[in-house]
Amino acid sequence: MELPIKISQQSREPIYHQIENQIKALIASGQLQTGSPLPSIRALSKDLEVSVITTRRAYQDLEYQGFIQTLQGKGTFVADINPALKQEMKHDSVSQALSQAIDTAVQHNYSKKQIKELFQSLLDSRGDL
Secondary structure (H helix, E strand, O other): OOOOOOOOOOOOOOHHHHHHHHHHHHHHOOOOOOOOEEOOHHHHHHHHOOOHHHHHHHHHHHHHOOOEEEEOOOEEEEOOOOHHHHHHHHHHHHHHHHHHHHHHHHHOOOOHHHHHHHHHHHHHHOOOO
16 A cells, blocks of 8 residues: 655655654545554655655654554554544644745745735635635
8 A cells, every 4th residue: 555645855844754744644634544554664665765764753653642553463554543633633734734835935025915815816716615
């Protein structure tokens, strides 16, 4: 199973944290259901072209936080997550993405008004909302 995870080498965020956050987002959105198997640490490391140590760190953090569970000899699976926690994760994920977008706009000297207009324009152009 290949996870739709994208690593940004330009990001200041550590790679293990990028992996962790994207797996949390996949769980929160329902793309990864309770009990879904995750790729092995080695397989995910190979897919993402990152070190096994980096992937292991992400998995260890996710397991410690209760998002995944490893069953000896069987593999790693999505844990049963409280629905309220899933909602909080979704909110945090969207907030973080929007915050990064705002930071980028500010770096390009956009005014608050320009950011709002751009956001509204992009939102209006989405036919699926």
